[in-house]
Amino acid sequence: MIGKHKTDLATIIGLIILPIAAGIGICLMMILNNIDFSGANSGRIIAGIIFFFGTGFFYFSRLRSKKQANDNLKTLDHKVIKVKNEFGEFTFDSTNIEDFEFSVEQIDEETFEGNLYLVDHEQRRHQILGFDDETEQYVLNDLKWFIEFFMTHVGLPLS
Structure with a gap:
């Protein structure tokens, strides 16, 4: 048998779970603390949220497609x-x-x-x-x- 995909726990945690959790955490912090979305640093914070979600979902989709191809x-x-x-x-x-x-x-x-x-x-x-x-x-x-x-x-x- 060829190419059974191995699921690497470090990759799942480091490149998928942590970035998505960080994005959710920052969103919750902004909402719960009533941080103004139009403030001076809000653009950087929103860019950070997008970066974390983007990284997590990119690696999730990559892992899923690789697993599907090798399954x-x-x-x-x-x-x-x-x-x-x-x-x-x-x-x-x-x-x-x-x-x-x-x-x-x-x-x-x-x-x-x-x-x-x-x-x-x-x-x-x-x-x-x-x-x-x-x-x-x-x-x-x-x-x-x-x-x-x-x-x-x-x-x-x-x-």
């Missing part, structure tokens, strides 16, 4: 890759795989996200792996290594 069941059998997702169950071998593709995106200042896709003869893309790292070159090297591994596994010629 699709992928199994390696003898010269076969089996993929089970919301669209059905597929079995791929050298006769029905067109190619493997990858994408790399910079998702924030220090993080690059890489995704590996299997492309079938109907040009449908099935995500096989998704991961991230701080260095773009590491993500590229890992993706290229996995492409060679999967091509060798199913018996496709390396290009």
